[in-house]
Amino acid sequence: MARVRVRVSTGALLLAGIVAAPALAGAQQPQSAPPVAAAPAPAQVTQVREELERLRLEFEALRRTYDERLQQLERRLTEIGGGPQVVQQAGVQNAVTPPQDPQPAPQPAAPQAGQSSKVFNPDISVNGNFIGAAGRNPFATLSPLQLSEVEAAFQAVVDPYARADFFVAVGPEGAEVEEGYITFTSLPGNLLLKAGKLRANFGKMNTLHTHALPSVDRPLVTANLVGGDEGFADAGLSLSHLVNSSVMYLELTGEVFAGLSDVFQSVKRSELAYVGRVRGYHDLNDASNIDMGVSFAYGPSTIDLPPGLLTSIEPAPVIQAAGMNKRMVAVDATFRYRPPSRAIYRRLNVRTEFIWSRQEMPEQMFESAFGMYTSAEYQFARRWYVGGRYDRSGRTLDGDAIDTGGSAFLTFWPTEFSQVRGQFRRINFAEGVKANEFLFQFNFTIGAHGAHVF
Amino acid sequence: MRNRIIRLSLCAAALGAYHAAAFAAPPAPAPMKVVTTTADLAALAREVGGDRVTVTALANPTQDPHQVDPKPSFILQVNKADLLIAVGRELEIGWLPSLTTSARNAKVQPGGAAYLDASANVKILEIPTGQITRAMGDVHPQGNPHYWLDPANGRIIARSIKDKLSAMAPGDKLYFEQRYAQFDTRLAAAEKKWDAMLAPYRGAKLVTYHRSWPNFMERWGLNVMGYVEPKPGIPASPSHIIELIEDMKRQNVKLIVMEPYFSPKTPESIAARVGGTVLVLAPSVGAVKEAADYIQLFDYNIGKLTGALKLATGR
Numbered sequence: 001m002a003r004v005r006v007r008v009s010t011g012a013l014l015l016a017g018i019v020a021a022p023a024l025a026g027a028q029q030p031q032s033a034p035p036v037a038a039a040p041a042p043a044q045v046t047q048v049r050e051e052l053e054r055l056r057l058e059f060e061a062l063r064r065t066y067d068e069r070l071q072q073l074e075r076r077l078t079e080i081g082g083g084p085q086v087v088q089q090a091g092v093q094n095a096v097t098p099p100q101d102p103q104p105a106p107q108p109a110a111p112q113a114g115q116s117s118k119v120f121n122p123d124i125s126v127n128g129n130f131i132g133a134a135g136r137n138p139f140a141t142l143s144p145l146q147l148s149e150v151e152a153a154f155q156a157v158v159d160p161y162a163r164a165d166f167f168v169a170v171g172p173e174g175a176e177v178e179e180g181y182i183t184f185t186s187l188p189g190n191l192l193l194k195a196g197k198l199r200a201n202f203g204k205m206n207t208l209h210t211h212a213l214p215s216v217d218r219p220l221v222t223a224n225l226v227g228g229d230e231g232f233a234d235a236g237l238s239l240s241h242l243v244n245s246s247v248m249y250l251e252l253t254g255e256v257f258a259g260l261s262d263v264f265q266s267v268k269r270s271e272l273a274y275v276g277r278v279r280g281y282h283d284l285n286d287a288s289n290i291d292m293g294v295s296f297a298y299g300p301s302t303i304d305l306p307p308g309l310l311t312s313i314e315p316a317p318v319i320q321a322a323g324m325n326k327r328m329v330a331v332d333a334t335f336r337y338r339p340p341s342r343a344i345y346r347r348l349n350v351r352t353e354f355i356w357s358r359q360e361m362p363e364q365m366f367e368s369a370f371g372m373y374t375s376a377e378y379q380f381a382r383r384w385y386v387g388g389r390y391d392r393s394g395r396t397l398d399g400d401a402i403d404t405g406g407s408a409f410l411t412f413w414p415t416e417f418s419q420v421r422g423q424f425r426r427i428n429f430a431e432g433v434k435a436n437e438f439l440f441q442f443n444f445t446i447g448a449h450g451a452h453v454f
Numbered sequence: 455m456r457n458r459i460i461r462l463s464l465c466a467a468a469l470g471a472y473h474a475a476a477f478a479a480p481p482a483p484a485p486m487k488v489v490t491t492t493a494d495l496a497a498l499a500r501e502v503g504g505d506r507v508t509v510t511a512l513a514n515p516t517q518d519p520h521q522v523d524p525k526p527s528f529i530l531q532v533n534k535a536d537l538l539i540a541v542g543r544e545l546e547i548g549w550l551p552s553l554t555t556s557a558r559n560a561k562v563q564p565g566g567a568a569y570l571d572a573s574a575n576v577k578i579l580e581i582p583t584g585q586i587t588r589a590m591g592d593v594h595p596q597g598n599p600h601y602w603l604d605p606a607n608g609r610i611i612a613r614s615i616k617d618k619l620s621a622m623a624p625g626d627k628l629y630f631e632q633r634y635a636q637f638d639t640r641l642a643a644a645e646k647k648w649d650a651m652l653a654p655y656r657g658a659k660l661v662t663y664h665r666s667w668p669n670f671m672e673r674w675g676l677n678v679m680g681y682v683e684p685k686p687g688i689p690a691s692p693s694h695i696i697e698l699i700e701d702m703k704r705q706n707v708k709l710i711v712m713e714p715y716f717s718p719k720t721p722e723s724i725a726a727r728v729g730g731t732v733l734v735l736a737p738s739v740g741a742v743k744e745a746a747d748y749i750q751l752f753d754y755n756i757g758k759l760t761g762a763l764k765l766a767t768g769r
């Protein structure tokens with residue numbers, strides 16, 4: 001490889017020499033003035049000097065051009081077969097005084113983010129979420145130690161009209177496509193269309209991937225009313241419209257899903273689940289903003305009837321009832337504070353979400369449940385965050401069974417690609433059982449992971 | 455008779471009004487909406503675009519341009535943009551892609567007709583070769599993106615903007631060329647002044663916090679002998695600080711240059727150990743009120759820097 005580099009470098013220098021030769025020759029000609037001629041006039045000397053200076057500048061510009069091309073060639077060679085690890089350091093050793101009006105040869109436009117070495121391959125990243133739990137919880141679902149999820153993401157532009165994002169999650173229960181959708185970015189009428197499997201635009205927490213959560217776990221209301229860790233994710237279409245407003249950001253979203261999620265379960269092709277959302281956002285000032293949303297969901301569900309509901313049969317069997325309608329409403333609000341000049345060190349996010357569920361039951365009965373959480377996260381140093389959360393939630397099939405809880409968490413971010421988190425969680429279950437747990441998490445990402453939606 | 459006169463007068467007035475309406479000059483076209491990711495690109499777009507453009511910068515000039523939230527209010531700006539200009543070289547990788555995806559504006563998608571990557575044609579430093587890993591810190595695979603801090607690159611960016619605006623609004627091509635030529639002349643005069651101011655300090659050694667200044671330092675032959683950050687984007691460890699202090703003492707380096715968005719605590723502690731000073735420079739137009747445009751940005755920085763170098767080097 002070193003030999004190849006030497007050849008290329010020599011070749012490039014020769015090339016630069018050949019191109020620069022006429023310029024150098026031209027530069028030398030005036031100096032070799034006829035010896036027998038009369039001494040040149042001062043004006044001629046000045047002219048020759050100016051000409052020399054001009055040629056010198058041209059030569060410098062040529063040299064820079066070929067240096068840059070040489071660097072590009074070396075980079076390509078490296079991409080093809082690996083090469084030495086050299087980072088050019090800025091400093092006086094490398095300093096080249098540029099000409100006053102440099103005219104570098106046009107370079108190709110820089111490739112887009114993360115595509116320098118893979119051309120059309122998608123951005124690929126893998127996130128690992130390793131969780132540990134200690135303490136007492138009679139309804140514990142967390143193992144003492146587990147790699148709870150490995151998420152592989154593949155993201156790229158499809159063509160001039162669309163981009164695609166795939167997220168494949170592998171956990172103890174197996175592998176599944178967490179999300180996989182195409183986004184049409186070039187539709188008229190301020191429209192944005194997504195098609196595929198996606199997390200529903202229902203509330204705020206449901207749209208977040210596990211590794212983007214501010215805590216180890218999701219709020220109780222998510223577990224009780226919105227599908228747990230898997231959340232409300234389903235195959236469907238999402239169409240959103242950006243309202244042309246100079247006052248605030250206003251987005252209207254309508255979605256339709258197959259009804260095959262942990263929230264809605266359809267047994268007929270004609271039974272679909274629907275989601276609508278209105279999101280409003282406003283900058284209060286440069287440092288703070290408020291983000292609010294109202295979401296509505298409607299669809300069929302299949303429920304396990306609680307033992308004892310059908311009192312006429314002894315002993316009470318567990319029976320599933322399909323085609324039961326469910327309606328859900330969520331209201332969410334987020335306040336963010338991040339002063340621009342201290343954005344690296346200070347940040348405050350306060351979020352609350354209220355969710356109402358109304359589940360149809362047999363014999364034309366309905367079960368209503370309500371849940372909410374309020375959380376706050378504060379960055380107090382460049383790599384440290386502290387936060388807390390209050391939880392309160394009924395259960396979809398038993399709205400009067402109220403679970404409450406609270407959590408405190410501390411996160412250390414060595415870099416933006418890894419985090420270490422500890423969380424103390426206390427839950428008072430409706431059955432009168434208390435759980436006190438310590439959870440910890442190592443979350444880490446390799447590769448080029450796309451920016452998260454704000 | 456009197457009625458006829460009145461009628462004729464009314465007819466004449468109506469005819470006049472019709473003519474005024476029919477032959478009046480067409481309304482001036484609305485200025486082109488230019489959105490830039492940083493205040494520096496906005497300043498250069500204003501230099502070239504003049505009153506034919508309205509320019510909005512997304513990132514706050516007092517903010518680290520790597521650390522910008524992709525706020526929905528930015529989506530609104532990108533949605534309405536006729537032209538989007540980005541620094542490129544992955545400076546905005548953490549926030550611009552999600553804005554363009556959600557903007558519902560086909561023109562400004564990367565590679566689109568109204569998207570301009572300002573890094574095309576400029577001189578880029580610190581392009582890593584060989585295998586790159588995140589063990590090297592927040593390294594940009596396509597080279598250091600702080601290239602606007604060399605006025606020669608500023609001139610090239612302005613020329614790229616001029617060419618783009620001229621292609622998008624051919625009727626205003628002459629106007630943009632005149633504006634560019636005027637800017638070029640002013641910049642060339644300013645460069646002579648800056649060259650003269652910094653000439654005595656060519657080869658002087660200093661330390662910077664982040665690798666924000668390679669183009670600036672190379673332009674004027676200043677030697678960055680170390681960084682407060684051990685690797686780009688990685689906070690200083692105690693061992694690195696001790697090592698840096700030893701190096702600064704050994705090489706008699708007494709000046710640390712930093713950006714306003716970093717905490718001055720560590721640089722001040724280092725400076726106190728070596729008997730040096732910390733100088734906060736403006737990495738972007740608008741970071742301080744004295745740096746209100748692109749030329750003033752260098753006026754401010756070079757004025758401050760020459761003062762500090764005089765003290766640090768005794769020249």
